[in-house]
Amino acid sequence: MTPTDVNAAPPDDIIICRDVHKWYDGFHAVRGVTTYVKRGEVVIIIGPSGSGKSTFIRTINRLERHERGQIIVDGIPLTDDVRNIDAVRRHVGMVAQSFNLFPHMSALSNITLAPTKVRKLSKQDAIDEAMHLLDRALQLVNLEGYAARYPHQLSGGQQQRVALARALAPAPDLILMDEPFSSLDAGLRGQLRAEVRAILKERGATVICVTHDQEEAMQLADRMAVMNEGRIEQLGSPEQVFNYPDTRFAAEFFGTADFLPAWRDGAYLTSEVGRIPWSEAWATPSRTDDELQVMVRPDCLDMEPEEEGNGVVVQREFLGAFNLYSVGLDSGRRVQVMQSHLARFDPGTRVRTFLREGHQPLPFIDGQALVDEPAYATEPDSS
Secondary structure, three states: OOOHHHOOOOOOEEEEEEEEEEEEEEEEEEEEEEEEEEOOOEHHHHHHOOOOHHHHHHHHOOOOOEEEEEEEEEEEEOOOOOHHHHHHOOOOEEEEEOOOOOOOOHHHHHHHHHHHHHHHOOOHHHHHHHHHOOOOHHHHHHHHHHOOOHEEEEEEEHHHHHHHHHHHOOOOOEEEEEEEOOOOOOOHHHHHHEEEEEEEHHHOEEEEEEEEHHHHHHOOOEEEEEEEEOEEEEEEOOOHHHHOOOOOHHHHOOOOOOEEEEEEEOEEEOOOEEEEOOOEOOOOOOOOOOOOEEEEOHEEEEEEOOOOOOOOEEEEEEOOOOOEEEEEOOOOOOEEEEEEOOOOOOOOOOOEEEEOOOOEEEEEEEOOEEEEOOOOOOOOOOO
């Protein structure tokens, strides 16, 4: 799925970006980003360090100025006019990586600041609304009695909830989140992600969140954008990006993927780990001399001990519920194979590695997938 044509975007889009560019001292950080965000959806921007993801969201509330292109926030074009910038910022909340809480203010005061300043509520109305949000946002970790505490008296998870409540307090049309869970320990991150998504959905918030964490992206996203070198490589649901990556970069960044040489054998796609019927959903290669490859993920492959097999176990990595094996194929290439934690193969074991039933690998040429729309999985040919 390529980034959507925003000229035909439906009217419920809260963000429209057309050909957005940003440079830093000659470095092209954001390169022609064109996309949209629907009202009420959570969009995750994922990519490696330096891919332009944080810079891109900072252009949306004018923390960074884009040099070319168009950004429209809830119908307001983002221009150099200070009135437009102020109008956009009134529609946008922000949760930063460091939470940016005021250290000299209590949790309650941090939360009440936003509705008082942005919506010009009375002090008492702001306090009443903030108390409601504080209770809802923090009740799952029993923080109802912590409203008077200062940031240094709160744990990282508690500070994160205060920052989220502050962003939600003015009822913004859009919330931007930049690596909001990265400073928390792994156990707390997983717990808070689910709870934060529930709070955001309950409020009907529209969210753009930056992360480099694949698990975080899958858990939070309605849609996700994979960024690479300032461009959006792919935009789609987590399932679409994982199962049907558009590019080799998207496949390898979002999940583990191996690529094996393959060839079209009549009505079949054949590789050294087996063959499957050629799908009608796959585009026909335009040049016969192109190198055809097949993408296989660890869960696409199975293996069994066999002296006359096509590979040998090189390494086993125990990951709790399953083992991840590195198998050296007789061709000299390696693939990753996922097995139950009960399936134990020692390094050096000869195995037959083959395609698992119900999984359909994707063909690639020159780093591009040959499929535009998801195809139903077919069973590997048994011959």
